[in-house]
Amino acid sequence: MKIDIICPLYNAEKYIENLHNSLLNQNISINCIKYILTECNDNTETILIKNKIDYKKITKNEFSHSLVREKAAFESKADIIVFITQDVEIKNNNWLEKLVNPIIKDKIAATYSRQISKYKNIEKYIREFNYPDESFVKTKKDISKLGLKTFFSSDASAAINRGIFVKLNGYDGKNLPISEDMYFSYKLITNGYAVKYCSDSIVYHSHNFTLKEIYERYKLTGKFFKENNYLDKYGTNSSGLSLAKYVLKRIIQDRKFNLLFRFPFDMTARFIGMKVGKK
Numbered sequence: 001m002k003i004d005i006i007c008p009l010y011n012a013e014k015y016i017e018n019l020h021n022s023l024l025n026q027n028i029s030i031n032c033i034k035y036i037l038t039e040c041n042d043n044t045e046t047i048l049i050k051n052k053i054d055y056k057k058i059t060k061n062e063f064s065h066s067l068v069r070e071k072a073a074f075e076s077k078a079d080i081i082v083f084i085t086q087d088v089e090i091k092n093n094n095w096l097e098k099l100v101n102p103i104i105k106d107k108i109a110a111t112y113s114r115q116i117s118k119y120k121n122i123e124k125y126i127r128e129f130n131y132p133d134e135s136f137v138k139t140k141k142d143i144s145k146l147g148l149k150t151f152f153s154s155d156a157s158a159a160i161n162r163g164i165f166v167k168l169n170g171y172d173g174k175n176l177p178i179s180e181d182m183y184f185s186y187k188l189i190t191n192g193y194a195v196k197y198c199s200d201s202i203v204y205h206s207h208n209f210t211l212k213e214i215y216e217r218y219k220l221t222g223k224f225f226k227e228n229n230y231l232d233k234y235g236t237n238s239s240g241l242s243l244a245k246y247v248l249k250r251i252i253q254d255r256k257f258n259l260l261f262r263f264p265f266d267m268t269a270r271f272i273g274m275k276v277g278k279k
Contacts, residue, residue: 004030007035027094083156095201138195
């Protein structure tokens with residue numbers, strides 16, 4: 001089956017060479033790597049040209065987390081589309097094989113990778129909560145048990161059967177500022193398809209956000225849930241509380257007492273951001 005990689009780029013000069021080489025070193029063939037470069041103020045374009053890497057350039061006004069991906073997916077002729085972000089570090093050369101095999105062999109509609117943070121911060125424990133050691137498959141029958149987490153996915157590293165993506169009309173032409181991955185995962189699962197979390201397809205994906213950056217991200221997330229309020233019935237508040245409890249438990253277990261001072265401010269920034277975004 002043909003596989004296309006779709007990767008938006010913006011100010012990606014410190015990522016692009018290593019990322020591209022990691023893709024070329026995968027142990028299964030890639031039909032096409034589609035880079036979409038939003039006009040930026042660093043040397044990303046110079047590096048792309050120097051290394052003879054194909055890309056498409058768009059203006060800042062043309063960028064949308066959902067619409068850029070949707071357009072590239074609709075234009076693709078591949079059987080499987082793989083969404084990645086510029087800041088993931090691919091751990092090994094079987095990352096892609098492990099990610100797409102469930103789609104090829106088991107007729108799973110979509111998959112997503114395990115993400116590990118390199119930083120010893122609160123995000124490390126959030127990654128643990130969202131990306132555990134064991135792989136699992138989620139279907140409609142898991143909604144009563146998992147609630148909102150049934151629809152959790154991440155297109156920082158995810159694969160989708162392109163035929164199904166097109167059949168379900170992708171993101172429905174909506175300009176989603178965040179959580180486009182959850183939006184489509186919800187569509188997949190409620191339409192009877194299965195999504196697999198692949199713990200053996202591993203990427204490093206690390207952030208060290210300021211409290212203001214966390215607040216702004218969760219403000220966007222709150223806006224997403226306001227505009228898609230049908231998701232509220234699956235337990236948005238209980239999901240956030242479960243996350244906070246897990247993070248606090250792991251901080252204490254690891255005796256990272258410096259993070260105890262950060263914890264209440266970090267969680268408050270998330271909570272207030274979500275509330276403000278929902279207004």
